[in-house]
Amino acid sequence: MVDVTLWAGLVPLADSQKHLSVQASTIRELLRKLQDRYPGLEGPFKNEVAVAVNGTIYRNDWSQEIPDGAEVFLMRRLAGG
């Protein structure tokens, strides 16, 4: 199980849940399962989300493995200069 925290903008799309537990071993699986549960997340998941796994931020590499018990944050993908 991984504990997922959603950024505030996603919370209304996920039935007002900020913290969720999901059984997933990769980022891809995690995002798919969340989206199955809350179809409203599909839009932002397309290109607005970045995923922090134990503190390291991933913006594209959805095959990244998520260790069991990892702490995961869904963040907005930001602009840089």
Added chain:
Amino acid sequence: MTSIAVSTTINGDDVEFLCRADETLLDVLRNRLGLMGAKEGCGTGDCGACSTIMDGRVVCSCLVLGAETEGREIETIEGMANGSDLHPLQSKFIEHAALQCGVCTPGFLMAAKALLAAHPDPTEKEIRFWLAGNLCRCTGYDKIVRAVQDAAAEMRGEGT
């Protein structure tokens, strides 16, 4: 509008061109003579990216009219190296990483050349004030000042 015929010297060569009365030297260099080393950063004399040397003096070529150059001697960045030998300022700018994007570099090199002609052994303060008409947004000027100091030493024969 009728064009004006102008005879001038650019980088030691006799050059003749036609230009309209409202065309600047920068326009002439870039659009008529294919000398694109001088850049237009502002067009109002505030950035120095268009610096060239006219009769030994640094000028903003965006503030000089093409027609005004009749009978003058113009030096541009394209004439700075002696054939395939870079001028010491050019070599030192590369060596000291005194350029990042490099768009300000031709202007700085022109201004620095005029500085060293007037003051072969400038203080840091003199360098900073001579180059104050040239904007650089990338480097913070540190490495530019060092490159000029080092080139000046080399040109005085002090080596490094």
Added chain:
Amino acid sequence: MSFDATYKEKKLKSVGTRPLRPDGVDKVTGRARYGADFNMPGQLVARVLRSPHAHARIMRIDVSRAVALKGVKAVITAADLPDLTNGNAALYAILDNCMARTKAFYDGHAVAAVAAIDAKVAREALKLIEVEYDVLPHVVDVDAAMAPDAPLLDENLFTQGIDPAPTTPSNVGNRSEFGHGDVESGFAKADVIVERSYKTEQTHQGYIEPHACVASCNVDGTAEMWVCTQGHFVYRQTCADLLGLEVSKLRVTSSEIGGGFGGKTHVWAEPLALALSRKAGRPVKLVMSREEVFRASGPTSQTSIDVKIGATKDGKITAALATLRYSSGPYADSWAETGAMTSFACYDLENVKTVGFEVIVNRPKVAAYRAPSAPMAAFAVESAIDELAHKIGMDSVELRIKNAASEGSRSSYGPIYGPIGIGPTLEAARTHPHMSAPLGKNQGRGMACGFWFNFGGQTCTDLNISADGTVTLAVGTVDVGGSRASLSLIAAEELGISYDDVKAVIADTSTLGYNDMTDGSRGTFSSSMATISAARNAIVTMRERAALMWDIPVEDVAWEEGHAKAVGASYDNRAPLSVKDIAAEAGNTGGPIAGHSELVADGAGVSFGTHICDVEVDPETGATRVIRYTVIQDAGKAVHPAYVEGQYQGGAAQGIGWALNEEYVYGADGRLQNPGFLDYRIPVCSDLPMIDTQILEIPNPNHPYGVRGVGETSIVPPLAAVANAVSDAVGVRMVHVPVSPPRILAALNAKAKG
């Protein structure tokens, strides 16, 4: 083949040296070609007509007289750019910003454009275009725009992120919140509380090269564009989307770029050049004037920020709270959210909360500016921390060390940190001689810390080995500050060859796979990862070729220091084969040798810096001079240290300009009063001292050499470092940047009056 990006400590030969950059000679001889230095046969010149009003409905545009002018080949308005954005709000904002559709939202907003045979005719044509405006009330200030009676820019904008959703529209696009713990109980535990409001003014990236492009659309649906950009692949995608072109038929070549700093991550006029070319059937060159750059291309946000920090007597922070309001121009984005994420990122806090409000105003659409949103948040927070240290009577470096985040700390934006460099930069500051140097009369010292995320992203490189053993490296991230030199070093390191045998170029969009743009400090981080991967792929091929040349199994060929070596007792008489030896035989061993890499460079390490600044303030005039400045920053690994120093110095100089002089000044009519370098004054050579740098190297675990991004963090601390120094010099807390002479004099007068 999957690529292992894990950091492994090893001795490096090329990486960390300071060779001459490959594009140096072109740039010192005037041969390097920037955006405006390119021409096409038969090209027309474009000019853009811009709104003189800050907020106005466009009632009617009549272009007929312009069209009729001799020498005019095309005139376009929004009608020539139909909305193909399909409900994508971000793309629609770009479209509307490129050419106003129903309303002009700021002074300088494009309303029409012409292409003509020369600049003179184009300028005359603009005068013949008649635009009828219905001028509306405007608002340019971030606080004023939040007032309940403020003029509304968009009657359909309802603040997102508020529960329950508001029923009346406002200029606030969204609210975002970050943090953990319970700030109220944290403040209850505090012995000392500092609470203040701060303001920062809008600044421009100020690249010396204005936006420029040459666009050419053909009747067969193909198109080409030469443009100065930080991301030609991204420009290609956006332009293709906006104009309905097929992506692969639009070929974009990035020119040398004369500075970007985030401002060249967005399209501004490029779609207009393409639309004009399509209409005229000829290539079109569009170069912005400096005034247009200021009025209509990406400044940063104006902000207003409240900070409250509580601490115990011994300097442990118990709670931290910030409310941040960021202006974003006429279209809501996520600038305030980014500010809210970064504000307290340097600290390990039990109770922290940040709330961001994104505010739309009648100013140009905000673009990223180097660590976007972070400098303003850091100004407010680092000023408050400074004040807190004074109040407690503790050294400000010690206070920060006591509260600094470290590996395992929960960041204020959520995740837990891996190995990070804030502590080490502070330790380095504590022992730096600058910190203890004596100060003279009217002088003051300030210091501050800063944070930036850094990004990775989609990246692609091609590494081709020529018959003579030299290497061309084609990369797709635009070189904004010397990355071709750094990437050549990386290729040389991996292959075990000399730096001089590598030539790096930036490929165009038709000759290399997609690359994200050079932003988020990703250029060297990402492309070096792809280069390492491509080189390792080439080595696999070279081992195979060596095996063929020797006629032995490939398993018996090892790669060491740039040579194939036959391993095993029976081969000990074979001389190792160099890259040159193998390349020379390539034609007979299977053809050209190359290594390619397409990957996602992820896991960019976050970056921290600490700056120290000394100033001298003239109490008569309020003028401030920076007399000494030191930058300490973690680079992970400095690939080419001279260009890393350059990034540190350049960012610091931009931050100093922001802190002391630079600001957008608007008149009561909502027009920008200072759209030129004379009145928008960026630091010049005589304004600055040498900028000392200290590079720390705390390896990023997610890069083979430990590289982190270095480009952006250096602009984050200066606003606070300078303001803290000025506050120290004049004895009044400065809360509004730029701390320009009038603001300093006003503060001194207020102090004198008591």
